[in-house]
Amino acid sequence: MDYKNLFDFKGKKVLVTGGTGTLGAEFACAFAECGADVVISGRDLQRAEEVLKRCRPYGNTYEFIKCDLSDVSMTAEMVKQTSVVLGGIDILCNHAGFSIRKPASECTEEDWDKLIGIDLKAPFFTACEAAKIMKENKWGRIINTASVSSARGHKNLSIYASAKGGISQMTKVLANEWAEEDITVNAVAPGYVPSAQTSDLIKDEMKKKELLAKIPLGRFGKPEEIAAAILFLASPGGSYITGQTIYIEGGRLID
Numbered sequence: 119m120d121y122k123n124l125f126d127f128k129g130k131k132v133l134v135t136g137g138t139g140t141l142g143a144e145f146a147c148a149f150a151e152c153g154a155d156v157v158i159s160g161r162d163l164q165r166a167e168e169v170l171k172r173c174r175p176y177g178n179t180y181e182f183i184k185c186d187l188s189d190v191s192m193t194a195e196m197v198k199q200t201s202v203v204l205g206g207i208d209i210l211c212n213h214a215g216f217s218i219r220k221p222a223s224e225c226t227e228e229d230w231d232k233l234i235g236i237d238l239k240a241p242f243f244t245a246c247e248a249a250k251i252m253k254e255n256k257w258g259r260i261i262n263t264a265s266v267s268s269a270r271g272h273k274n275l276s277i278y279a280s281a282k283g284g285i286s287q288m289t290k291v292l293a294n295e296w297a298e299e300d301i302t303v304n305a306v307a308p309g310y311v312p313s314a315q316t317s318d319l320i321k322d323e324m325k326k327k328e329l330l331a332k333i334p335l336g337r338f339g340k341p342e343e344i345a346a347a348i349l350f351l352a353s354p355g356g357s358y359i360t361g362q363t364i365y366i367e368g369g370r371l372i373d
């Protein structure tokens with residue numbers, strides 16, 4: 119193993135869904151810095167331009183594909199377009215998502231369909247479409263986005279926890295089904311990382327103090343700390359890891 123150059127992704131073709139979000143943008147830029155060609159998908163053209171601007175100095179191919187994942191039929195088109203733009207797909211970061219915070223008894227069927235649609239159904243179909251392309255090369259790396267909610271029953275997150283628990287289980291099955299083609303499937307499960315998704319929660323000082331008290335490392339995570347784990351899983355260093363959910367949460371789940 120070339121330990122010194124583990125994160126050399128020159129020639130690799132990467133699709134990051136949710137690539138215009140806080141974490142997704144960091145993943146895209148991390149792969150760009152390591153030499154990969156990158157497509158980000160998302161809904162916000164202006165935000166996409168900012169991410170592409172951060173990537174461009176690294177000198178490879180970077181494109182934005184607009185795609186609203188609430189219409190799951192769009193996943194096939196997004197993957198197809200990515201493959202045309204990059205000439206294939208080697209690595210998929212299946213990252214788009216959002217959460218709904220309310221007591222279970224107040225959740226509506228519409229909440230359920232929307233959240234499960236974007237956080238579980240879309241990643242499933244995106245992975246299946248990308249795997250078709252990866253199978254042709256007999257190599258691929260799929261990294262889904264789970265959460266500490268995959269493993270815990272935090273109040274007011276019933277639908278989100280259902281989706282993220284589903285992501286962890288889905289990750290195992292897809293890893294098992296596609297291992298023969300050297301496609302590894304893993305998930306990263308971040309703890310609290312300040313982002314658009316968590317900003318409302320964190321700006322409440324009392325709530326923030328309460329959350330920090332439960333994190334042994336005593337601080338929130340940083341986008342780059344999640345990105346580094348993704349790079350590792352996609353690198354030769356991660357080639358014997360599959361079906362796993364890797365918790366990156368400052369020790370939040372220790373007790």
Ligand SMILES: NC(=O)c1ccc[n+]([C@@H]2O[C@H](COP(=O)([O-])OP(=O)(O)OC[C@H]3O[C@@H](n4cnc5c(N)ncnc54)[C@H](O)[C@@H]3O)[C@@H](O)[C@H]2O)c1
Nearest residue numbers: 136138139140141186187188214215265310311313314315
């Ligand atoms: N930030 C955290 O603390 C944290 C913790 C655990 C898991 N996560 C997971 O990370 C991902 C969110 O990342 P973030 O924290 O950077 O939040 P974010 O809100 O900044 O990014 C979310 C991204 O998902 C995209 N997205 C949402 N709905 C979409 C749709 N219908 N179609 C296409 N794209 C859509 C958004 O456009 C955005 O780019 C989610 O999967 C979330 O569950 C985040």
